Amino acid sequence: MGTHVVTGAASGMGAATARVLREAGHTVIGIDLRDADITADLGTDEGREAAVSEALERCAGRLDGVAAVAGVGPSMPDAGTVVSVNYFNPVRLLEGLLPALAASGAGRVVVIGSNSSTTVPMIDDQLVGHLLAGDEEAAREHARAAQDAAPAAVRATSPTISAYATTKFALARWARRTAVTPEWARRGVLLNVVAPGAVVTPLMLAGGRPEDLDADAFPTPMPLGVFGNPEDIAFWVHQFLRPEARFTTGAVLCVDGGTDAAMRPDAQPTAMTV
Template sequence: MNDGGEHPLDLRGRSYLVTGAASGIGRATAVRLSRLGARLICSDLEVPGLEETLGGLRGSGHIARPFDLRNVDAVASWLGEACSSFGQLNGFVHAAGVPCVCPVKGLGLDRLREVILVNAESGFALAKAFVNPRTFAGSQGSIVFISSVMSLVGSAASAGYAMSKGALNSLTRALALEYANRKIRVNAVAPGFVKTPMFDKTSAGWDDEQRRRVEALHALGFGEPEDIANAAAFLLADESRWITGTVMVVDGGYSAQ
C-alpha cells in the first residue's frame, strides 16, 4: 500500500468526525483520513485508545472528544460544542458499534435495545445533528455508516446485530434522498469479518476448525481494518461524488456465494 502522499484520494482541507476511533476499523479510518490530509475529531468512549489513535495520526489540528453514544439525547449539543472549537465538518464516519452474537432465545429486549441504540440510533442522531449550520461546512458533505454483511445475509445468532445494521442500511438510503439537496451524500460500508478487537471478542470461543470454516466463507480470507478504512475514504472523497444511497459490500467475497 502506498503512503498517503501518492494516494489518488485527496482530503486536504477537509474535516471529519470519526466515531469508534479508539480501536479497529474506526482507528484505521482515522489514520487513513489523516494520511489523505483531513483534519479530524476522533471520538469513542475509550479514552486511552483514543489518545493512542490521536498519537498515530498524520498532520496537525486533530482533536479527541470522548463521548458515550448511548447518550443519544446529548449528541447534538456534544457535536455542536466540539465543532465550536474545532470548526465545521464535511462529514463523518460512524464506526462505533457493539457486537451481539446471541441466539434469540437468550437475547433480552434490554440488550437488543442497547445494540440498536449504539449501532443505529446514534447514527441517526449524528446525521440529524450534522446538518446544523454550526456543524456542517456546507459543501462536499459525505456521511459513511459502517454497517455489516450480517445486514445482508442471514446468520444464526445474529438477529439483534443484523437488525441494528439493517436499520443503518435503510437510514442510508432514506437520508441519501433527503440530504441530496443539501449536497450531502450518504453511504454505508458493509464489511465481512475483519481482524479487530471486536473480531477477537466474537471469535474467542472458536476452535481452529470453526475459525477455518468462517475464514473459508471469505474467498479472500479475513479482512484487515485498512480494507474498510480505504472504502470509507473513497466514499468521503470527490472520486465518489456520484455515489449516494449505496451499501458498499467489502467482504472478501463472503456474500458472493
C-alpha cells in the same frame, strides 16, 4: 484539506479510518468512550448531544465529512444496547451534524453497516419498524423481549445476533431513504454505507486471538480464504469521503471478501417490476 468526524476512533476500523484521514492531511475529530478527542457514550441521548455540541464547536460549524464507525457486535449481552449504539447513535449524530456538513458545500458521510444484514436469516421485521419510526424506547423493549425468546443455543453463542443484524439492516434502509431526500441530496451532502464482513477487530475477536481464526472453518463462506483487516475497510471509507466522490449517494458497498456474493449470488441486481 478537510475536517472529518470519526466515531469509534479509539480502535479497530475507526482507528484505521482516523489514521488514513490524518495521513492524507485531514483534521480528524475522533469520538469514542475513551482515548479520543471527544469522549462520549453514543448509546445515550445525553452522550450524543454532548458529542454533537463539542464536535460543532471544534469544527466551527463546518464539516467536510463524517465516518460513523462506532458500534457493538453480536456478543454484546444486552440487545437494548445494540439498538441504541448501532442504530440510534449514527442516526441521531448525523442528524445533529447535518447543518455543518451542508455548510461545507460538499459534505460526505459514510456509515458502517454489515454484511450480516443480508447473510444472517434473523432479521426482525417488527424491530425494523420501530427503528425506522425513530422509537428508541419501543425498539429497545422489543429487542430485549426477542432476545429472551431466542433459543438457548443462540443466546449462548451470539446472544444479540438478531438485534445486531437487524440494526445494520435498518441502518442501511435509513441511509438509502435519507440520502435521496432534498435535505441531504440538494444540499450536496452524500451518504453511503460500507458493509464489512469478517474483519479482525476487537469487536470480532471478543477476547479471542487472531491466530485462532480459520477462514475455511468460518460459519459463512470466505471465498478469498482470508479475513479482512481494519485497513481494508478504512480504504473504502476514505474513497467515499473524497471530494471527487461527487456522484455516489445511497450506495451500500459490501467489503466482505465475497461472502455476500457466495451466499446470495442472484440477489443483485434485482429487477424492478411494474
